[in-house]
Amino acid sequence: MKHQPAVLIVEDESSIAELIAVNLRHNGFRPIWAMDGDTAQCEIDALLPDVILLDWMLPGESGLALAKRWRHHPRTKEIPIIMLTARGDEADRVAGLDAGADDYMAKPFSTKEMLARIRAVLRRRAPEQAGGKVSVGCLSLDASTHRVLHNDQPLRLGPTEFKLLQYLMTHAERVHSRGQLLDKVWGDHVFIEERTVDVHVKRLREALGDASGMVETVRGAGYRLTVQTSSSARA
Ligand code: CA
Numbered sequence: 001m002k003h004q005p006a007v008l009i010v011e012d013e014s015s016i017a018e019l020i021a022v023n024l025r026h027n028g029f030r031p032i033w034a035m036d037g038d039t040a041q042c043e044i045d046a047l048l049p050d051v052i053l054l055d056w057m058l059p060g061e062s063g064l065a066l067a068k069r070w071r072h073h074p075r076t077k078e079i080p081i082i083m084l085t086a087r088g089d090e091a092d093r094v095a096g097l098d099a100g101a102d103d104y105m106a107k108p109f110s111t112k113e114m115l116a117r118i119r120a121v122l123r124r125r126a127p128e129q130a131g132g133k134v135s136v137g138c139l140s141l142d143a144s145t146h147r148v149l150h151n152d153q154p155l156r157l158g159p160t161e162f163k164l165l166q167y168l169m170t171h172a173e174r175v176h177s178r179g180q181l182l183d184k185v186w187g188d189h190v191f192i193e194e195r196t197v198d199v200h201v202k203r204l205r206e207a208l209g210d211a212s213g214m215v216e217t218v219r220g221a222g223y224r225l226t227v228q229t230s231s232s233a234r235a
Contacts, residue, residue, distance in 0.1 A: 003143075003163070004028055004029060004030040005028075005029050005030065005050035005051060005118075005122060006029070006030045006031075006032060006047065006048075006049040006050050006051075007024050007029045007030065007031050007032070007049060007050065007051045007052075007053060007118065008032045008034060008040060008043055008044065008049035008051070008052045008053070009021060009024075009031055009032065009033050009034070009053045010034050010035075010036070010037070010040040010052065010053065010054045010055055010058065010063065010066065011033070011035070011053070011055040011058075011084065012035050012036060012055065012057075012058050012059055013055075014035070016107070017033045017035070018033075020053065020114065021033055023111040023114070023115075024118075027111075027115055029118070032047075032049060035059075036058055036059050036060050036061075037058060037060050037061035037065075037066045038060065038061075040052075040066065044070075044075075044076060048075070048076070048079060049079060050079070050080075050122060051079065051080045051081075051082065051118050051121060051122060052070070052079055052080070052081045052082070053082050053084055053114075053118075054066060054067055054081055054082065054083050054084065054101070055083075055084045055085070056083055056084065056085035056086075056092070056096070057085070057086070063083060063084075063085075064083075064095060064096065064099050065099075067081050067083065067096070067099040067100050067101050068099045068100060070100070071099065071100025072100075075183075080102045080103075080121035080122065080124070081100065081101045081102055081103075082101065082102060082103045082104065082105060082117055082118065082121060083096040083099075083101040083103070083104045083105070084105050084107060084109075085104070085105075085106060085107065086106070086107045092104075102121045102124070103117050103120070103121055105117060132144075134166070134169045134170050135169075136169045136172045136214070136225060136227060137211075137214060137227040138150055138151045138211060139165075139169065139208075139211055139214065141162075141165060141166055141169055143166060146162065148162065148165065150208065150209065150210065150211045155207055155208065155209070156207060157204070157207045158203065158207075160185070160186075160200050160203075161200055161203050161204040161207055163185050164181065164185050164200055164201070164204055165204055165208075165225075167181070167184050167185050168215065168223070168224075168225035169225060171225075172224075172225045172226065172227075173224065173225070173226055173227075174224060175218045175221045175222050175223070175224045176222045176223055176224065177221060177222040178194040178195075178197040178198070178222055178223075179194060180222065181197050181222065181223065182194065182196070182197060197223075201215060201217075201223055214226060214227070
């Protein structure tokens with residue numbers, strides 16, 4: 001199944017939120033609606049979204065204050081934020097971007113514009129989610145068709161192993177701790193134990209067959225995907 005990016009919509013006007021949600025759903029996204037900052041924080045605590053659409057004028061904490069807070073918190077700082085506002089002047093735009101928003105849309109905006117901006121921030125922040133192809137050594141992965149090939153032979157991977165491999169391939173030759181992998185692949189490291197990573201790495205290696213040596217265990221540090229060499233085959 002193709003990954004459906006979760007989009008958290010923080011918007012107090014239900015008619016606008018509903019319209020955005022319907023359009024997102026029709027275009028392969030998973031919308032989650034929060035009507036204020038507190039509700040949005042609860043949603044984020046439960047599951048990290050892929051993108052946040054954040055209204056400027058909200059009851060309670062303003063969108064600007066929320067953007068600043070999320071941008072400074074280690075758990076949320078990587079999530080792309082697109083500010084929504086009825087105000088379109090340049091001072092507001094600058095204030096929004098200064099607060100850490102990735103982009104800015106003045107209401108009313110078209111569905112086409114919204115989708116284009118969401119896809120753009122997803123591409124910038126996480127190239128592995130944008131549906132591209134990536135190759136490392138004799139492995140190639142196509143996110144749009146969800147296929148993995150080893151020397152042009154298709155491999156069968158479970159959804160979590162696919163996401164794990166996708167992350168490792170798009171960040172190859174770097175060592176990732178279990179905590180980092182949980183954060184990046186599972187999107188939330190709070191409720192999952194680190195040994196879950198080991199279980200999925202084991203399954204991934206089984207699925208990779210002859211290429212299993214490409215997933216190296218780096219003692220005391222974590223895991224790394226590397227182009228297979230004789231030394232990595234022994235690791
Ligand atoms: Ca509002």
